Amino acid sequence: MESVDAVVAHIQGLSGSPEEVSQLHSLLKQSEDALRSQAARLAPFLDQLDPSTHTLGYLFFLEACLSEPNSSEQAGYFNPYVVDFINSCSIEQMRLAPEKFISVCKSLKDQVMQFEVPIRGIAPLRTAIRKLQTSSEQLTTLHSDYLILCLLAKCYKAGLSILDDDIFDIDQPRDLFLFCYYGGMINIGLKRFRKALECLHNVITAPMTSLNAIVVEAYKKYILVSLILNRQVPPFPKYASPTVQRNLKGYTQPYIDLANCYATGTFSELEACIQTNLEKFQSDNNLGLVKQVLSSLYKHNIQRLTQTYLTLSLEDIANATQLETPKEAEMHVLRMIEDSEIFATINQKDGMVSFQEDPEQYKTCAMIEHIDSSIQSLMVLSRKLSSLDEHISCDPAYLTKIGKERQKFDFDEFDSVTHKFL
The missing domain is CATH 1.10.10.10 (Winged helix-like DNA-binding domain superfamily/Winged helix DNA-binding domain)
Structure with a gap:
């Protein structure tokens, strides 16, 4: 087993060309257990390494330091090292050990949450996401960590920097559920209810075989936002999971009752329903949103008057x-x-x-640019869907499944039908 000094020497000598870095990667993986066993004495060695030049080695050392159980003060000692590393690390070297990079970033997130200073983690995690992504369409496991910090710090607009990206590449379903759920909450905080509804809709219509807590909480907010925005809760679309369609309403009965009272348009009935379920709404941290539902009833009643x-x-x-x-x-x-x-x-x-009538005539330069932008976005999405359809059509697993389905049919029956028309 090599000494820590020898490992540092390897890092300093093999951080140049891609070939050297590849060799270093193999050496570091062999020394990983030794580094973890000596984690308590690794901190001074970080000062001998440059995070921009010795990224891979620095990452192995930093991750080992953070892997050992420490007091909150000791763990907080490494936060400046983590922030400096995220800002200056080489993307090429970092991507040789992405799981360690993610672990280091999550450690930072945990620390700023523990010290109740989530705002300090927002900028570093945004940088980490951009460095970890291979494209802006990729959803990383750090996306949800970044959004929870934005929520806790009430820096909702900071969350838009990643929420406005079009996501097509997803590795873990849980990442998608959390990303859309937190995204819905951020848009609620900004009163962008239409965007919030889109995010929450993506949670409850995602493919799933069993319900999870994220989906249940998302549906509660989906009901409330639907009432604020559209005065009613739409039925589940046909493409929603059968699990959702059969079971989800059973976990959200107070919210279903609220929607039914809202449909009557009677303020006193709605207020009575809220008082009946007040403790439930409070424990769900949805009371503020419920009060907005109450206020929206006045708005919708006024809007109805404009039609008459x-x-x-x-x-x-x-x-x-x-x-x-x-x-x-x-x-x-x-x-x-x-x-x-x-x-x-x-x-x-x-x-x-x-x-009065809506004064918008849809003929200004700004409106024409907005329409053109929307058309361009739809064209990009159409090309993306065509590409995904082509990829799925060539997927061996898909073709095998389709082949099995076709075997269920008796082709002799089709032949007999065909002969009738000959």
Whole structure:
């Protein structure tokens, strides 16, 4: 067994050409157990290595240091080393041991969460994701770690830097569930409810053979966001897993009851339902979202009025939507105008509201650019789907399964049918 000094010498001497690094990789794997057994005395050797030049060796040493159980203070000692390594490491060398790189990054995530300073891990993990990815379409196991830090730090906009990527390459199903679930929560925090609904929809419609806690929690939020955005919860699509269609509603009954009360449009019934299930909503950390559902009922009732009336007094709006005073009605109308949820003007003198049509004519340069961008995105997606379809059609496992299915049919029966038409 080589000494630690000898391993350091190998790292310093074999970190040049790809051939040397490959040889070093073999040597380091042989020394891995020895490094772990001496983890407590490896820290000083990190200062003898350059993370940008000796990336592979530095990674083996750093991962060994972090693998030993340490006190929180001792573990926190390595955080600056981890951050410096992530920022300066060579991508080519790092990708020879990606599992160790992931382990080091997750250690950083755990530490900043333990010290309750999640914001310190956001920038390093974003850099780590970009270095680990072979393309922006790849979902790594660090994506969900990054998003949970954004959530805990309430830096929701930072999460958009990876949420806006189109993901097609997924290794582990759990990574997809967590990525979409946390993505839904971040979009809820930003009040991007349509995007949140897309993320949560991806969780509950992903292929699965059994329910998991992530899917159950995602469906609870899916119900609430659907009510806020669309006033109703859509049925499960046909492509949703039979497991989801049969069992998921049984785990979310208080939320189903809430949706049924919401459908009546009666504020008092909805409020009573919330009070009945208040403890459940609180324990699920969904009470804030439930209150937004309650508030949205006023909005949807006001929106219904715009479909019937051209003008209406604030007092009539308050009565029709079960608001207590015309002043409350005015505040709701003003917020909805500001958010472009309705188009209206308020005459302060007589307290009348005039409802108007959407002024968008869809002929401005900005709108044309938006439409063109959407068309280009659809064309890219279409090409991607065609490529995936071609890849699946050539997959041996798929062809074997299809072959077995075809054997179930009796081709003599088809021949007899064909002869009738000859």
